[in-house]
Every structure is written in C-alpha cells, then in structure tokens.
Amino acid sequence: MKTLNSIILTLVALAYLTSCKKEVSTDLDAGVVNVTNAVIGGSTVTLIADQSIVSTSNTVAVNNYAIIPIRSSENRLTLGTAAVAATSTAPAIPSVTYYNQPITITSESNYSLFLTGPSPSAVESVLIKETFPYAYKDSICAVRFINLAQGNTPVSVNIKGQANGSEAASVAYKAYTDFKQYPAKKINPNYIFEFRNAGTGTLITSYTLTTPYFHNVTLALRGAIGGSTGVILVNNY
Structure with a gap:
C-alpha cells in the first residue's frame, strides 16, 4: 500500500497531467522534479525526450518554474536548449546542456532543482531532495x-x-x-x-x-x- 507521501505525489502528477491539454502518457508511476530556471541571459529549457511521463510541454521558461513528473525508471536528469538550424539571415545556434546528472527517481521522489549562473555557458545548480510537509493545519x-x-x-x-x-x-x-x-x-x-x-x-x-x-x-x-x-x-x- 502506498504511503501518504506517495499518494500525494501521485495526485500532484495527476493534477499536472489533467491541466495539460496536449497528449500525455498514461504511465503514472512517477516522482516529480520542480525546476526553476534563473540563468542570466538564458532561454526556455526543455527536458530531454522520453524522461517525463508527459510527452510534450516539458519546458521551463526563464525566471519561472515548472513541476515535471518523471518516470520512476529514470536514473538521469537532463535539461537544455535545442539546436536551431541556420537560416538565410541567421547563423545556426548549437544546443546547450544546462543540467545532466544522475538522479534516483521512485514513485515517492520529490525534488527541487534550481538552475542559475551568469550565462547559459556557465550554469550552476542546486538539487534538493524534499521532505517538507505537504499540507498544514488551518491558518x-x-x-x-x-x-x-x-x-x-x-x-x-x-x-x-x-x-x-x-x-x-x-x-x-x-x-x-x-x-x-x-x-x-x-x-x-x-x-x-x-x-x-x-x-x-x-x-x-x-x-x-x-x-x-x-x-x-x-x-x-x-x-x-x-x-x-x-x-x-x-x-x-
């Protein structure tokens, strides 16, 4: 039987999935990673394909955050920007990796990842394995x-x-x-x-x-x- 924390994490994932209007996976055996993007001069970062239980919209805008459910089978978390092909008026822009580190994901996992740094080429991070209470008494x-x-x-x-x-x-x-x-x-x-x-x-x-x-x-x-x-x-x- 799932613990209370596991049940609440599943509900968080369900709420996220319900709010997403695009196509999503039905795999709900997942933890969550709350990603904050505070990189100076950065851009929207995207979770690498196939890591999340959500098939699209796994993005975090600059100076914002997003809660992303991650499959419990994953053992690495990778976020970055995609390469942009050259055009007649602009040169190609290479992909940039903001974060690529091992991580242990279970159905009870609850992480916060903070991305910071002076530029996209010098990203620093803070990863927290959360243990906070999920709800408080009145007031x-x-x-x-x-x-x-x-x-x-x-x-x-x-x-x-x-x-x-x-x-x-x-x-x-x-x-x-x-x-x-x-x-x-x-x-x-x-x-x-x-x-x-x-x-x-x-x-x-x-x-x-x-x-x-x-x-x-x-x-x-x-x-x-x-x-x-x-x-x-x-x-x-």
Missing part, C-alpha cells in the same frame, strides 16, 4: 528562501518594518533556508519580504507575497547583486 503556511543571485554575496531577509535579518540572517550564494511557518489568516493577506546585503544592510529588492494558505513556497532571489535582480515565486505545495 498556517511556510516560506523558504534561496539565494541564486550572482555576486557571491550573502543576503539577509526581513519582513518590512522588522529588523534586518529577522527571517534569515545570512544566506550565501546557492544556499537556502528551511521552511519557516507563518500565520495564514485574513488579517495577514500578504507579507512584504526585503532582501538585503547581509554585510552592509543595503536593500537589494523586495517582494510582496500573497499569503499561500496551507502550503509551501520558495522565494528565489535571482539576477546579479549590484545589477538587475528579482524574486521568483516557486510553489512547492
């Missing part, structure tokens, strides 16, 4: 922070109006915090988080999060410290 949600911003600068996170570092004192490049629980009630429909240089206290950017009732989200700081930055909201469910 609770949880938020995690990850630093994907170029510059090798530790950042702090605070709620607007509170002391610097109130939510995270120092998050190094490619490091991430645990999920922290927050009240999710009508009186707090949103939270304003401020990302700062942990050493100087200088504000990098802020993000207004609509309270994610009953589930988990990750706020991923992207871009380059001292240049253009932003935050990607990743739903973890």
Whole structure:
C-alpha cells in the first residue's frame, strides 16, 4: 500500500497531467522534479525526450518554474536548449546542456532543482531532495528562501518594518533556508519580504507575497547583486 507521501505525489502528477491539454502518457508511476530556471541571459529549457511521463510541454521558461513528473525508471536528469538550424539571415545556434546528472527517481521522489549562473555557458545548480510537509493545519503556511543571485554575496531577509535579518540572517550564494511557518489568516493577506546585503544592510529588492494558505513556497532571489535582480515565486505545495 502506498504511503501518504506517495499518494500525494501521485495526485500532484495527476493534477499536472489533467491541466495539460496536449497528449500525455498514461504511465503514472512517477516522482516529480520542480525546476526553476534563473540563468542570466538564458532561454526556455526543455527536458530531454522520453524522461517525463508527459510527452510534450516539458519546458521551463526563464525566471519561472515548472513541476515535471518523471518516470520512476529514470536514473538521469537532463535539461537544455535545442539546436536551431541556420537560416538565410541567421547563423545556426548549437544546443546547450544546462543540467545532466544522475538522479534516483521512485514513485515517492520529490525534488527541487534550481538552475542559475551568469550565462547559459556557465550554469550552476542546486538539487534538493524534499521532505517538507505537504499540507498544514488551518491558518498556517511556510516560506523558504534561496539565494541564486550572482555576486557571491550573502543576503539577509526581513519582513518590512522588522529588523534586518529577522527571517534569515545570512544566506550565501546557492544556499537556502528551511521552511519557516507563518500565520495564514485574513488579517495577514500578504507579507512584504526585503532582501538585503547581509554585510552592509543595503536593500537589494523586495517582494510582496500573497499569503499561500496551507502550503509551501520558495522565494528565489535571482539576477546579479549590484545589477538587475528579482524574486521568483516557486510553489512547492
């Protein structure tokens, strides 16, 4: 008999498949990988053919995320961009591999993969094997922070109006915090988080999060410290 986690992962896969209007496979013996694409100057990445239980639309746009069900028989995860043939007005563009690493996928697998880096030719990654709760009691949600911003600068996170570092004192490049629980009630429909240089206290950017009732989200700081930055909201469910 499947464990509760296995059942919930299957439901996530089913929900994804149901929402996809294109042709899909009927193989539901799968885990999931939640991929976030924060590569500077990058483009939409695609899962290599035949790895996913979904036959099409296995793509992740720049500065976005996608939850991809993966067959439990897979032992390698590969994402990248396809080659583009030359035309009369433009040269050929070669394929680029963003990620190609071994991975263990079972029907209970739940991974998060964060892709970052200064360019498509220098992609770096963070792979997390998730163990977070899939649901919370009434009036609770949880938020995690990850630093994907170029510059090798530790950042702090605070709620607007509170002391610097109130939510995270120092998050190094490619490091991430645990999920922290927050009240999710009508009186707090949103939270304003401020990302700062942990050493100087200088504000990098802020993000207004609509309270994610009953589930988990990750706020991923992207871009380059001292240049253009932003935050990607990743739903973890």
